[in-house]
Ligand code: AMP
C-alpha cells in the first residue's frame with residue numbers, strides 16, 4: 130500500500146521494445162506509482178501502461194506529454210533519445226528522468242569518444258586507430274593484413290560493427306560505412322581495432338552521478354542461429370548470471386571498467402546518471418571493454434527484471450535524483466533466462482503482419498513465465514508481428530536449467546508464421562541434455 134506521506138507518481142516509459150515492456154511491468158507493480166504511461170509502447174505495454182502515440186525521436190512531444198500529464202519520472206529505454214538530449218530537455222523544465230544527459234550519452238553515441246576516454250582513463254580495451262579518410266583507412270587495413278574490427282563512429286541501430294576476417298572484408302566495411310554512407314553521418318569516421326577473442330558478457334550498473342550500484346551480470350546471444358552461427362542480430366536471448374563472471378572477474382570489471390569510466394566522465398564534465406552497460410570480453414579471466422551503452426541492454430534487461438527482487442522505482446528515482454545512498458538492488462531468483470522470438474526474414478528482410486497465436490495459452494502452459502512484446506501491433510482481436518524482434522519470452526528459476534525449461538515451455542505455446550528462435554540460449558551454463 131502507498132505510504133500516506135508520499136503521494137504516488139506518474140511514470141512515463143519511453144520506447145517500444147521488450148526492454149520497455151519489462152521496465153513498465155516492474156514499475157507498474159510499485160506502490161509508489163499511480164499510473165504508467167508508455168510512449169509509443171506496443172501491444173504488450175498496453176496491458177501494464179497507457180500507450181501514448183509519441184515517437185521516441187520527438188523530444189518536444191515527449192517533454193510536452195510529460196508536462197501535460199504531470200509525470201514525476203521519465204524512464205528512457207533506448208539510446209537515441211538520450212543522445213538527442215531528451216534528459217536535458219526534461220531537466221530544463223524540472224522533470225526527473227532516469228538516463229544520462231546528452232553529454233554523458235555521447236559515450237555510446239560516439240565510438241571514437243568512447244575509445245579516446247578508455248585510453249585516457251586507463252580502461253583495458255583493444256588497440257585502435259581512428260580514421261576520417263577512407264583512403265587512409267583502406268591503406269591501413271591492407272597493410273595490417275589480419276582480422277580487424279571496423280566500427281562506424283555514430284549510432285547505427287546496433288549494426289555499425291563488422292568483425293572482418295581479412296583485409297578484403299575490412300575494405301568492404303570501410304566502403305559501405307565511409308563511402309556509401311549506409312549508416313549516414315555515423316560513418317563519417319571509423320574506429321579500426323584489434324579483434325579480442327574470449328567470452329562476451331553484459332555488465333550493468335546504475336549511477337546517481339556520485340555513487341553507483343551494481344546489477345547482476347548477464348550474457349546476450351548476438352548471432353541468429355544455435356551454436357553462435359549466422360548473422361549478427363540485436364540479441365536473440367539472454368540469461369543471468371553467466372558463470373564466466375566469477376566474483377573475482379566481477380571485482381576486476383568494477384575496478385577496471387566501471388569505476389575509471391564513471392570517474393573519467395565526471396572529470397570530463399559529463400557526469401553519468403542512469404544505467405551504464407559495459408560490453409566486456411573476458412579473455413583468460415581478464416576483462417577487456419568492447420563498448421559502453423548508456424541504457425539497459427535488450428534482451429538483458431528482460432532477464433534482469435525477471436530476477437529483480439522488490440521495488441524497482443526507488444532505484445530509478447534514486448538515480449534520477451542523485452541519491453542512491455540507501456539503495457541495494459537484490460536479485461532473488463537463482464537465475465533467469467529469456468528467448469527472443471523473431472520474425473520471418475530477421476535480421477535482413479523482415480516480414481511483418483503475421484498473426485501471433487497462443488499468447489493466451491502461456492499462463493497455463495508455463496505458469497510464472499512472462500512474455501514481453503517488442504515488434505507487435507494490435508489489430509482488432511488479433512496481435513500481429515510489426516518488427517524484427519517480436520517477443521521476448523522470459524522465466525526465472527532456482528537454477529538456470531529450471532528457468533530455461535519454463536521459458537522454452539512458454540515459447541512453445543506461441544506460434545506465428547516464419548517465427549525464428551534459438552534453442553540454445555544459456556548453453557554455456559546449462560546442463561547438457563543426454564539424447
Ligand atoms: P560494439 O557495438 O562495439 O559492442 O560491437 C558489437 C559487437 O561486435 C560486440 O558485442 C562484439 O560481439 C563484437 N565486437 C566489437 N568489438 C570487438 C573486438 N574488438 N573484438 C571482437 N569482437 C568485437
Ligand code: GLY
Nearest residue numbers: 349364426427428
Ligand atoms: N543486447 C545488446 C544491446 O542492447 O545493445
